Amino acid sequence: MSLLQRLSFNQMTADPWTLEQVVRNCSSSGISYIGVWRHKLEGGAAEAAAMIRSEGLTVSSLCRGGWFSAPTAAERRRHIEDNRRAIEEAALLGAPVLVIVSGPANGQTLSDARATVMDGLMEVLPDAEKAGIVLGVEPLHPMYAAERSVVVTLQQANDIVDQLESPAAGVIVDAFHVWWDPDVMAQIERARGKIVGFHVSDWSVPLPGILMGRSMMGDGVIELRKLRLAVDAAGYTGPIEVEIFNDEIWKNADSGLLEFTQQRFIQHV
């Protein structure tokens, strides 16, 4: 498979488009994979799956499960149930991977929250195994520790996946989240055989914002090629998701966006 064929267009890169628009535009641009978000599944996962399949596309991952930490047992229980639904949706979509964003401390201490994440993963792991879905533990950049994810390094994700010890548990390497880490190359190598996703975008200077901080590949300082070669060398040959939350890209998302994304992907990834 050529590098370009590995490109998966995560639908959040073109947030203003409906899922159907994303799918049709990808299809006519020769993009074979898309990354899907649950809140975009208008009309349910089964219908979306049929529509995606009819256009010849494959879902690389469904985002997201996780968000396990909560101050009360009842709330944690609801989160577990929601993860079970997410696993079912991933199965319906034919997505091999459910992206796990662990969630913030959410009123707990960091270490309690981290323990809750581990408990939550252990609880839903059998469901993932039965469904043939891999839980892709994605460390988020430490600047999201307070609001989105107490899992913040690839080392931590590797530790979790080692403990889960199951074919249904892997790690996702998102360049935006891990590029700064002095240990990233060693941890990518350590993740050999456990990498179930590679996501790309860029870190521009100055950063446009915290939650909307990502840029198109080539517009920032991340050594994307180096990271991609490391992920390749660790044996990952699957789709590479372009996932960019960026107000300017969203405002200007037109028919040229996919071609531009493909160009930048080839040049920088």
Add this chain to the structure above:
Amino acid sequence: MSLLQRLSFNQMTADPWTLEQVVRNCSSSGISYIGVWRHKLEGGAAEAAAMIRSEGLTVSSLCRGGWFSAPTAAERRRHIEDNRRAIEEAALLGAPVLVIVSGPANGQTLSDARATVMDGLMEVLPDAEKAGIVLGVEPLHPMYAAERSVVVTLQQANDIVDQLESPAAGVIVDAFHVWWDPDVMAQIERARGKIVGFHVSDWSVPLPGILMGRSMMGDGVIELRKLRLAVDAAGYTGPIEVEIFNDEIWKNADSGLLEFTQQRFIQHV
């Protein structure tokens, strides 16, 4: 020394005040230490030192040296010279510690920039040793990796200080920069005998911004007490700097700020 006596007021917490105002206000509030920034040394370090001493205050640290990485040898040379001046200024001020902010990649690759930081530290270390100044290597939060510091974890700072192997090299633990790190408690313990500063502020949700993101202790999610006890347990008994860059605090910096800072310090640190 009581906890409150360890409070050092970093002058950037009240940016609108002149150095003399900070010193006088600290003096009348019973604060014994201040953290000084080089760009605030109006009239030179010797005069500032005399003024600070006449008010009975002690400088806990001078900020900052470092910023070693640069694409050209000539620019790196200028940075080295600037670090030598910073060491001299620290000596004039009686500051035991020069805070080292390593600088961003600045056009180099991350690994080249990190090597440049090590080279720079090795080059100025003899000057620090002669002057009796400790270079305090401060890891910055990974969200500053692109703009301010390629040194982003306490593990990395510990590795650097281990390599420098000198009484003139230590680490600074800034709660805002390291709180998210799953390895922080182990790295604080590892830094035993090498901790030369502890800085506090808070991480509020949502974060007000990237460069101006800090908040008053108690307004955020950092487990400050836990970190302070860990730093204490690792043998650090020196001043604890309150260093907050926050537009609201700057706008409203009046005579009540120091008392408020002291209250929050006692409650949360």
